[in-house]
Amino acid sequence: MKYCFGVxxxxxxxxIGLFTVEGNILDKWEIxxxxxxxxxxxxxxxxxxxxxxxxxxxxxxxxxxGIGIGIPAPVTGDGIVKNTANLGWGYxxxxxxxxxxxxxxxxxxxxxxxxxxxxxxxxxxxxxKNMIMITLGTGVGGGAILDGRALVGANGAAAxxxxxCVNYHETKKCGCGKTGCLExxxxxxxxxxxxxxxxxxxxxxxxxxNEKKLDAKAVFDALxxxxxxxxEIVEQFGAYLGHGLANAAILVDPAVIVIGGGVSKAGDxxxxxxxxxxxxxxxxxxxxxxxxxxxxxxxxxxxxxxKLMIDAE
Amino acid sequence: MKYCFGVxxxxxxxxIGLFTVEGNILDKWEIxxxxxxxxxxxxxxxxxxxxxxxxxxxxxxxxxxGIGIGIPAPVTGDGIVKNTANLGWGYxxxxxxxxxxxxxxxxxxxxxxxxxxxxxxxxxxxxxKNMIMITLGTGVGGGAILDGRALVGANGAAAxxxxxCVNYHETKKCGCGKTGCLExxxxxxxxxxxxxxxxxxxxxxxxxxNEKKLDAKAVFDALxxxxxxxxEIVEQFGAYLGHGLANAAILVDPAVIVIGGGVSKAGDxxxxxxxxxxxxxxxxxxxxxxxxxxxxxxxxxxxxxxKLMIDAE
Numbered sequence: 299m300k301y302c303f304g305v306x307x308x309x310x311x312x313x314i315g316l317f318t319v320e321g322n323i324l325d326k327w328e329i330x331x332x333x334x335x336x337x338x339x340x341x342x343x344x345x346x347x348x349x350x351x352x353x354x355x356x357x358x359x360x361x362x363x364g365i366g367i368g369i370p371a372p373v374t375g376d377g378i379v380k381n382t383a384n385l386g387w388g389y390x391x392x393x394x395x396x397x398x399x400x401x402x403x404x405x406x407x408x409x410x411x412x413x414x415x416x417x418x419x420x421x422x423x424x425x426x427k428n429m430i431m432i433t434l435g436t437g438v439g440g441g442a443i444l445d446g447r448a449l450v451g452a453n454g455a456a457a458x459x460x461x462x463c464v465n466y467h468e469t470k471k472c473g474c475g476k477t478g479c480l481e482x483x484x485x486x487x488x489x490x491x492x493x494x495x496x497x498x499x500x501x502x503x504x505x506x507x508n509e510k511k512l513d514a515k516a517v518f519d520a521l522x523x524x525x526x527x528x529x530e531i532v533e534q535f536g537a538y539l540g541h542g543l544a545n546a547a548i549l550v551d552p553a554v555i556v557i558g559g560g561v562s563k564a565g566d567x568x569x570x571x572x573x574x575x576x577x578x579x580x581x582x583x584x585x586x587x588x589x590x591x592x593x594x595x596x597x598x599x600x601x602x603x604x605k606l607m608i609d610a611e
Numbered sequence: 612m613k614y615c616f617g618v619x620x621x622x623x624x625x626x627i628g629l630f631t632v633e634g635n636i637l638d639k640w641e642i643x644x645x646x647x648x649x650x651x652x653x654x655x656x657x658x659x660x661x662x663x664x665x666x667x668x669x670x671x672x673x674x675x676x677g678i679g680i681g682i683p684a685p686v687t688g689d690g691i692v693k694n695t696a697n698l699g700w701g702y703x704x705x706x707x708x709x710x711x712x713x714x715x716x717x718x719x720x721x722x723x724x725x726x727x728x729x730x731x732x733x734x735x736x737x738x739x740k741n742m743i744m745i746t747l748g749t750g751v752g753g754g755a756i757l758d759g760r761a762l763v764g765a766n767g768a769a770a771x772x773x774x775x776c777v778n779y780h781e782t783k784k785c786g787c788g789k790t791g792c793l794e795x796x797x798x799x800x801x802x803x804x805x806x807x808x809x810x811x812x813x814x815x816x817x818x819x820x821n822e823k824k825l826d827a828k829a830v831f832d833a834l835x836x837x838x839x840x841x842x843e844i845v846e847q848f849g850a851y852l853g854h855g856l857a858n859a860a861i862l863v864d865p866a867v868i869v870i871g872g873g874v875s876k877a878g879d880x881x882x883x884x885x886x887x888x889x890x891x892x893x894x895x896x897x898x899x900x901x902x903x904x905x906x907x908x909x910x911x912x913x914x915x916x917x918k919l920m921i922d923a924e
Contacts (some may be wrong), residue, residue: 372896375758427765428764428765442862444757444762444763444764444769445688445763449757449862449863449864450757450758450864451741451757451863451864451865452740452741452864452865452866452900453864453866453896453897453899454864454896455864455894455896455897456757456862456863456864457861457862457864458861458862458864458894458896459861459862461861461894462858462861462862463854463857463858463892464779465779466777466778466779466854474894474895475895476891476892476893476894478892541776541779544776545775545776545858546862548770548771548772548774548775549755549769549770549771549772549775549859549862549863550762550764550769550862551762551763551764551765551766551767551768551769551770551771552764552765553765553766578789579776579789579791580789581768581771581774581787581789582787582788583685583766583767583768583771584766584768586766587765
């Protein structure tokens with residue numbers, strides 16, 4: 299077995315990679331995610347695209363270990379999705395359906411868990427066996443690796459770190475229906491909200507008051523420029539995120555926490571703000587946990603999906 | 612291989628059990644924990660006690676799979692303890708030392724994690740593969756089972772659920788040095804503190820005002836007798852514990868949460884108070900999580916220790 303496919307299904311596009319089992323990316327490409335009619339075309343489209351690539355590269359079926367595939371939803375250990383927010387799918391047996399379409403072995407997993415696995419395999423967590431990855435995007439996703447394997451859980455919903463409660467006094471609801479979730483403060487939209495609230499608090503001068511687009515990038519750019527109001531906003535962000543990660547670490551006891559997603563593009567400047575509050579609530583055994591910014595960017599998902607299949611028995 | 616030993620090292624006594632690999636307890640006994648001189652006698656005492664039992668039962672060394680041993684401290688995957696609060700040990704290579712003393716294979720683990728494994732194997736979690744166990748005693752311990760295996764973590768400190776922060780406004784320090792830990796409210800001492808604070812709050816009549824020993828048992832006894840102040844105290848206990856467990860479930864995604872330790876002897880009456888607040892903060896995928904009271908009592912540790920060895924490669 300020389301090759302493996304890694305597939306990352308997103309709401310607008312499906313990313314696909316062809317890997318060697320040793321971890322080299324030989325090729326990567328994207329296809330559209332056709333969500334109409336309950337997303338019935340998604341798996342057949344993937345199968346057709348893989349068949350084309352296999353033909354183009356003149357690979358024998360017997361040389362392919364299989365297909366790992368990440369789905370933006372809880373996925374059970376045997377590849378069953380019960381519902382999705384973004385794909386149109388209800389109940390779907392991903393392993394079975396894609397296997398029948400391709401004749402290849404298939405293993406599905408949650409996309410955030412697989413992004414974590416990808417960062418461990420080829421990115422910031424290389425060489426680690428115990429890791430948490432948190433993805434700060436429009437929402438906050440999470441994945442955990444324990445002893446080298448992505449944590450799945452009874453419902454395929456392990457490591458949903460974005461929904462840890464970090465503020466028991468919040469009155470505004472999170473997208474999930476609860477209140478006080480980490481996602482309400484540490485996502486791109488959460489940071490924008492913290493910024494609006496801070497600016498409304500008083501009239502202290504700040505470059506952020508002239509921003510047309512008051513988003514996470516604007517806040518971190520202002521911080522880099524020395525803006526003190528931006529620093530207060532990042533302190534708040536760091537407090538919620540640091541506290542949430544300390545609680546997550548109490549469960550998982552990771553050697554390293556990798557921070558990914560669009561917000562993480564601000565870079566290492568955010569780490570001291572997170573670590574300060576992490577240490578405030580970290581259990582003594584977790585105080586040496588390292589913080590790193592993710593390295594694989596949008597490729598983490600396909601890398602982790604391939605790794606999931608490569609490690610499958 | 613027919614037999615296996617399960618050992619549970621505690622601060623005052625060491626519990627030992629002889630098991631068949633199928634899960635029958637053939638014998639169990641205790642020896643004293645001699646903590647003097649840095650606890651140097653503990654492992655030799657265990658080895659001597661096992662040798663005696665092997666002789667008494669006329670078991671051949673070749674019929675014994677090995678020894679599983681639970682330690683009240685973080686234990687790494689290769690059986691190394693870095694420090695202990697109650698045994699006098701500093702750095703100790705438990706697997707190696709006890710193997711050299713007995714000639715048997717040894718696998719050490721954290722006692723709370725092994726209690727969880729024991730409840731999964733032979734107790735309340737029988738048949739489950741994803742489980743959290745929380746032990747409400749003088750302190751609050753925790754263990755998590757994922758995919759049938761006890762979670763260990765990078766420092767052997769996974770699932771330290773007692774130190775999740777459930778109150779960001781607490782000013783009193785937990786034994787661990789942090790503030791707002793679940794242990795400060797859900798342990799036996801925590802419940803007694805909640806009770807004292809509630810009684811000090813006003814002068815509402817309660818049978819608890821006449822209690823000489825205002826402990827967790829007194830509070831639950833008063834609840835069973837219909838005392839409304841006791842019910843308020845249990846509501847508070849349930850809120851902190853339910854919220855803490857909801858956050859733990861977000862990481863681990865268990866099918867069942869097992870509640871053990873001395874406080875759990877109050878029985879099923881506590882479950883609705885915990886579940887009510889669990890549901891308030893549970894992620895939607897975790898809402899079906901079942902709650903159960905532990906069944907193995909003091910035997911959970913030896914059972915889990917034996918199971919750890921039986922499952923070892």
